[in-house]
Amino acid sequence: MVEELAPLAPLHNPVNVTGIRVARKAFPEIPQVAVFDTAFHRTLPPEAYTYAVPREWGVRRFGFHGTSCAYVSRRAATFLRRDLADLNLIVLHLGNGASATAVSGGRSIDTSMGMTPLEGLVMGTRSGDIDPALTGYLARVNGLDAQQVEHALTHHSGLLALAGTRDMREARARDDDTARSALDIYTRRIRKYIGAYYALLGRVDAIVFPGGVGEHDTATRAESLTGLERLGIAVDPALNQADTAGERLVSPAGAEVPVLVIPTDEEWEIARQAHALVSPIVVPPAGRSSVQGDVPA
Numbered sequence: 571m572v573e574e575l576a577p578l579a580p581l582h583n584p585v586n587v588t589g590i591r592v593a594r595k596a597f598p599e600i601p602q603v604a605v606f607d608t609a610f611h612r613t614l615p616p617e618a619y620t621y622a623v624p625r626e627w628g629v630r631r632f633g634f635h636g637t638s639c640a641y642v643s644r645r646a647a648t649f650l651r652r653d654l655a656d657l658n659l660i661v662l663h664l665g666n667g668a669s670a671t672a673v674s675g676g677r678s679i680d681t682s683m684g685m686t687p688l689e690g691l692v693m694g695t696r697s698g699d700i701d702p703a704l705t706g707y708l709a710r711v712n713g714l715d716a717q718q719v720e721h722a723l724t725h726h727s728g729l730l731a732l733a734g735t736r737d738m739r740e741a742r743a744r745d746d747d748t749a750r751s752a753l754d755i756y757t758r759r760i761r762k763y764i765g766a767y768y769a770l771l772g773r774v775d776a777i778v779f780p781g782g783v784g785e786h787d788t789a790t791r792a793e794s795l796t797g798l799e800r801l802g803i804a805v806d807p808a809l810n811q812a813d814t815a816g817e818r819l820v821s822p823a824g825a826e827v828p829v830l831v832i833p834t835d836e837e838w839e840i841a842r843q844a845h846a847l848v849s850p851i852v853v854p855p856a857g858r859s860s861v862q863g864d865v866p867a
């Protein structure tokens with residue numbers, strides 16, 4: 571199945587298949603659980619997952635970074651001492667891949683990645699949103715075929731195309747106009763999605779930043795939220811700059827919309843979900859008490 575779906579996620583599925591094969595060989599008796607990064611987005615309503623294209627194409631939005639969204643949404647609820655079922659969040663997972671997700675009452679109701687992890691925000695090497703007619707234009711004018719265009723949009727676009735590096739740290743370290751404009755394009759796209767998801771959610775209880783960029787890049791957080799003060803969204807410059815690790819609030823005290831940095835832990839979330847699935851069927855190893863309950867939320 572994971573292999574069959576490789577055309578949908580060519581950067582991700584092939585390496586996962588290798589992992590499954592190697593693990594099967596090394597630990598043939600141990601059950602394997604595949605945790606799909608799309609699963610958190612199974613709650614998307616048809617208006618969110620349906621593209622306005624011929625229905626017989628059988629394509630739809632799936633969304634990705636769901637493992638991270640599930641983890642940070644739960645952590646955000648704990649941090650805010652709120653019930654996740656009552657919480658509306660905008661999750662901005664900014665890593666090599668980047669996505670925005672609108673979470674309503676703990677459930678994903680819209681997300682920026684699409685049928686593949688190419689749609690949406692500007693990423694390290696991926697373009698995010700473009701005019702779909704670019705593919706036809708480039709075929710007619712530049713003689714590129716669909717596969718060449720898709721390859722370039724996946725591997726040679728995003729920050730890499732605009733700033734000459736896929737790495738946010740390197741882009742920030744540079745002080746030239748090209749890098750500056752790349753970063754403006756990157757953060758403006760995030761701002762646009764926040765506005766869109768604010769409109770869908772109606773009420774936002776927190777903005778959450780996970781991922782290498784979201785967790786560490788103070789400038790990206792500040793620039794992405796610039797001009798959103800009237801929506802009650804802003805960072806506190808000192809809190810945002812503070813070089814502290816861990817889950818933290820970076821908005822001013824008493825702000826209408828708390829802005830949280832929540833370091834994601836996709837490995838932990840995968841372990842948690844796998845444990846929930848196998849704990850009723852797996853007999854604990856001899857000599858140890860049951861592992862049930864060892865995995866906190």
Ligand SMILES: Nc1ncnc2c1ncn2[C@@H]1O[C@H](COP(=O)(O)OP(=O)(O)O)[C@@H](O)[C@H]1O
Nearest residue numbers: 664665666667736737738739781782783786787
């Ligand atoms: N201290 C930092 N400041 C700015 N950007 C950072 C920092 N640490 C990591 N990053 C950026 O995070 C991105 C990688 O994010 P990460 O979530 O680790 O990747 P992946 O999506 O592959 O899991 C890179 O662009 C990297 O430059």
Ligand SMILES: CC(=O)OP(=O)(O)O
Nearest residue numbers: 634635665666667687
């Ligand atoms: C799904 C996805 O895009 O993941 P990553 O950000 O790790 O590339």
Ligand SMILES: [Mg+2]
Nearest residue numbers: 665666667781
């Ligand atoms: Mg990641």
